[in-house]
Amino acid sequence: MNLVVNGNDVNIPDSVQTVLALLNHFQLENKIVIVEINHSIINKSLYEETNISDGDHIEIVHFVGGG
Amino acid sequence: MSDRYSRQILFSPIGKEGQAKLKNKHVLIVGAGALGAANAEVLARAGVGRITIADRDYVEWSNLQRQQLYTEEDAKQRMPKATAAAKRLRKINSDVEISPHILDVGVQELEALITHVDLIIDAADNFDIRLMINDLAQKREIPWIYGGCVGSYGLSFSILPGLSPCLMCLMETIPIERVTCDTAGVIQPAIQMVVSYQTSEAFKILVEDDQSLRRTLVSFDLWKNHHRSIDVSSLKKQECLSCGKNRSYPNLSYKNQLKTAVLCGRDTVQIRPSHSLPINLNHLADLIGDQGIKVEQNPFLLSFAVEDVRLVIFKDGRALVHGVTDVVKAKSLYHRYLG
Incomplete structure (x- = not known):
């Protein structure tokens, strides 16, 4: 499956079907993130049930504490 | 009036x-x-009337690459950052009333600092303090501007009580991972970019030009050439404990406050006494000196080395124990010298 993640074209295995699986794929499951798919924010409680599809534009913003 | x-x-x-x-x-x-x-x-350059600046740390050599108010002299003397900042800011603009505070910001301290404040700028290096700011800002209805930065990445968001989601709405929990400037590094341009976003929003808030506020979560990676601005207003939660209808301000409760903190992955533990007791530094320096230990001192703090560990004691009784990440060991050293 081809996605655009944070502005970059990426190819991920077809087994990755949900937002949660995508975060696991990028090893971000333990980080505090905000996920936007095609300009819609996905609520955290829906990561497991929200499917991703070929061609989706996905933004993943993570919070950092440095200052 | 000059044309300043x-x-x-x-x-x-x-x-x-x-x-x-x-x-x-x-x-x-x-x-x-x-x-x-x-x-x-x-x-300060823009002519904001009063600036209060609070910090618990002192200037070190590793700060000079990006912490723009400080000099080699400050690092040599281990000047508290709040003091060094105030000194420089007063040289930059003597019209501005600068109030420096050398302290570890906890709920009590923040309650005192926040009086008659129009805006809070978050320049903290951890989420414990940010969430305290978050809840207290909601309680007192003061806008605050989050900023965070690591490597070439940074982000900012303005929290406007009653209007925007708060930081708890966005994060829901405190991050577990501790990637910090001290473990992953940071470059000055990323700092400047976050600060540009923070200060432009600050200007808009201070001159009361609400219509021009950005209202999005902005983030960027200067090395990967990526910028984005996301509308997060849908994440404002009615049931949020910090800003929702039945709020309890969980981040202001005693049990959620740290008494010791491992600082920024740099092998340093901060010890904060449960009650602030001013310490007579001269007296303490004599006591430690009597044990054959070399003590260095300035008007704000003293420091000495023992067992590959360096202890820095501030006047308010706080200590930074460098060279350990083990809180228990740090505490035991603290108690050995401060009782």
Whole structure:
């Protein structure tokens, strides 16, 4: 499956079907993130049930504490 | 009146009226590291009337690459950042009333600092303090501007009580991972970019140009050439414990406050006594010196080395124990010398 993640074209295995699986794929499951798919924010409680599809534009913003 | 602010007044969204408003405003900057120093310089040059700046740390050599208010002399003397910042800011703009505070910001301290403040700039280096700011800002209905930065990446969001989601709405929990500037590094341009976002929003808030506020979560990676701005308003939660209808301000409760903190992955533990007791540094220096230990001292703190560990004791009784990450060991050393 081809996605655009944070502005970059990426190819991920077809087994990755949900937002949660995508975060696991990028090893971000333990980080505090905000996920936007095609300009819609996905609520955290829906990561497991929200499917991703070929061609989706996905933004993943993570919070950092440095200052 | 000199033409000190002429170029800013010529900028029509500020103008004479905006400039007068800036002069009457009071901004609290929490943290005087890279973000704090840069924010403070912009606000002082712009002519904000009062700036209060609070920080628990002192200047080290590794700060000089990006913490723009500090000099080699400050690092040599281990000057507290709040003091060094105030000294430099007063040279930059003597019209601004600068109030430096050398302290570890906890709920009590923040409650005191926040009085008569129009805006809080977050320049902290950890989420414990940010969430305290978050809840107290909601309680007192003061806007605050989050900023965070690591590597070439940074982000910012303005929390406007009653209007925007708060940081708890966005994060839901405190991050577990601790990637920090001290483990992953950070470059100055990323700091400046976060500060540009923070200070432009600060200007808009201070001159009361609400219509121009950005209202999005902005993030960027300067090395990967990526920028984005996301509308997160849908994440504002009615049931949020910090800003929702039945709020309890969980981040202000005692059990959620740290008494010891491992600082930024740099092998340092901070010990904070449960009650603040001023310490007579001269007396303590004599006591430790009597044990054959070499003590270095300035008017704000003293430091000495023991067992490959360096202890730095501030006047308010706080200590930074460098060279350990083990809180228990740090505490035992603290108690050995401070009782």
